[in-house]
Amino acid sequence: MKNSSKIVISNLPAPLRLARPGKLVIWKVKGWEKSHEELRIKNYELGIMKNEIEKLKNEILSNLAKVKEERVLKDLEIKYLGRKGELTKILRSLKDLSEKEKKEIGQLANEIKKEIEDKFSEAKIAISGKSGQERVDITLPGEKIERGHLSPLTLVQNELEDLFTSLGFMVLDGPELESDFYNFTAVNIPPNHPARDMQDTFYIDKKNKDGEYDLVMRTHTSSVQVRAMQKYGAPLRCVVPGKCFRCEATDVRHEHTFYQIEGLMVDKGISLSNMKAVLETVAKKLYGEDTKLRMRPKFYPFVEPGANGEVTCFLCQGKGCSLCKNSGWLEIFGSGLVHPNVLKNGGIDPKIYSGFAFGFGLTRVTQLKYGIDDIRLFNGGDLRFLNQF
Numbered sequence: 001m002k003n004s005s006k007i008v009i010s011n012l013p014a015p016l017r018l019a020r021p022g023k024l025v026i027w028k029v030k031g032w033e034k035s036h037e038e039l040r041i042k043n044y045e046l047g048i049m050k051n052e053i054e055k056l057k058n059e060i061l062s063n064l065a066k067v068k069e070e071r072v073l074k075d076l077e078i079k080y081l082g083r084k085g086e087l088t089k090i091l092r093s094l095k096d097l098s099e100k101e102k103k104e105i106g107q108l109a110n111e112i113k114k115e116i117e118d119k120f121s122e123a124k125i126a127i128s129g130k131s132g133q134e135r136v137d138i139t140l141p142g143e144k145i146e147r148g149h150l151s152p153l154t155l156v157q158n159e160l161e162d163l164f165t166s167l168g169f170m171v172l173d174g175p176e177l178e179s180d181f182y183n184f185t186a187v188n189i190p191p192n193h194p195a196r197d198m199q200d201t202f203y204i205d206k207k208n209k210d211g212e213y214d215l216v217m218r219t220h221t222s223s224v225q226v227r228a229m230q231k232y233g234a235p236l237r238c239v240v241p242g243k244c245f246r247c248e249a250t251d252v253r254h255e256h257t258f259y260q261i262e263g264l265m266v267d268k269g270i271s272l273s274n275m276k277a278v279l280e281t282v283a284k285k286l287y288g289e290d291t292k293l294r295m296r297p298k299f300y301p302f303v304e305p306g307a308n309g310e311v312t313c314f315l316c317q318g319k320g321c322s323l324c325k326n327s328g329w330l331e332i333f334g335s336g337l338v339h340p341n342v343l344k345n346g347g348i349d350p351k352i353y354s355g356f357a358f359g360f361g362l363t364r365v366t367q368l369k370y371g372i373d374d375i376r377l378f379n380g381g382d383l384r385f386l387n388q389f
C-alpha cells in the first residue's frame with residue numbers, strides 16, 4: 001500500500017488514530033487483531049517501540065561511560081530508572097499491550113532493563129571505589145604535624161617557679177595595665193620623685209574621674225608587691241613573673257617589652273642574711289653549684305638598704321671575659337630590705353615585720369643562659385630562632 005500510514009490512520013477507530021510513525025504511543029487493539037491493516041500498523045508501532053527502547057539503551061550506556069562523579073551517576077539513575085524515569089515509563093506502558101506483544105517487547109525491554117541496571121551497579125562500584133581511595137589511602141605516608149613548644153623565656157620561668165615553690169613561695173600574677181599608685185607611689189616613688197625619671201614609662205592617654213592620667217603600662221613587677229601585701233598580709237612569700245614595659249628605643253640590648261621576676265618575703269625578723277641565702281640558692285640553680293654571689297650597695301626607692309646582686313660569670317668562671325666585661329661578675333639582681341613605707345602601704349606594721357625583696361630580668365637571665373645576643377629575638381616571632389629551643 002502506497003503511503004499507507006496516513007490513509008489507514010485516518011480510517012482507523014479513535015484508539016489507533018493516535019498511533020503515528022515516529023511517536024511512541026500505547027494503544028489497545030482488542031477486537032481488531034484480525035485486520036491486516038491493524039496488524040501492519042501494530043507491527044510498525046512495535047517496531048518503533050523497539051527502536052525507541054534500543055535508542056534509549058544506547059543513550060544510557062553512552063552517558064554512563066562518561067560518568068566520573070557519584071552525583072552525576074545518581075542524577076542519571078533518577079533520569080532513566082527513577083519512578084518517573086524514561087525507561088520506567090516505557091516499561092510501565094507495556095501493561096497495556098496484548099499478551100503476544102508483551103511477550104515480544106516485554107522480553108526485550110526486561111533484558112535491556114537488566115543490562116542497564118547491571119551497568120549502573122558497575123559504574124557505582126567503579127566510582128565509589130575511586131572516591132574512596134581519594135578519601136583515605138592508608139598506604140600514603142602520613143603528613144608530619146609540627147608540634148609547638150615552649151619559648152625559652154617560659155622554660156626559664158618554669159624552672160624558677162619550680163625552685164621558688166619548693167622554697168615555699170607562692171607564684172602570683174598582676175595586671176600589666178597598672179595604676180600609677182601601685183606602680184610608683186605604693187613602692188615609695190611618689191609623684192615628682194626623681195626616681196620616676198629612671199624609668200621611661202608608657203602613660204595611658206585616659207583620665208580618671210579626678211581628671212588625672214593615672215594608668216601606666218607597668219614598668220616593673222614590683223607593682224605587685226603592695227597588691228600582694230594587701231591581699232595576703234604577713235607573713236608572706238611570693239614571686240611574680242611577668243611582662244614589663246618601658247618606652248625604650250629598641251636595639252640589641254633594649255626592648256620595650258621584657259620579662260622580670262619579682263620576689264618578696266615578709267615575716268618577723270627577716271634580715272639581709274635570709275635574702276643572701278635565697279639569692280645564692282637561685283644563682284646556683286641558674287648557673288651551677290660553684291656560682292658565687294656578691295652584693296654591693298645600690299639605691300632602689302622601694303628598699304632600704306638596697307643592693308645589686310652579682311654572680312660569678314658562668315662563661316669564664318670569674319676569670320674575666322667579654323661577656324662580663326672582664327670583671328668576672330654578672331649583675332643579675334636588684335634587691336634589698338623592704339622599705340618601711342612600702343610595708344605600711346601594704347597594711348603591714350614595719351615595727352613587727354620586716355622583709356626582703358628582689359627582682360631580676362627574666363629576659364636577661366634567659367639571654368645569659370642560652371647565649372642570646374639580641375634581645376629583640378624574643379618578641380620577633382622568627383621561627384628560625386624559636387625552633388632552636
Ligand SMILES: [Zn+2]
Pocket residue numbers: 313314315316317318319320321322323324325326328329
Ligand atoms: Zn666572664
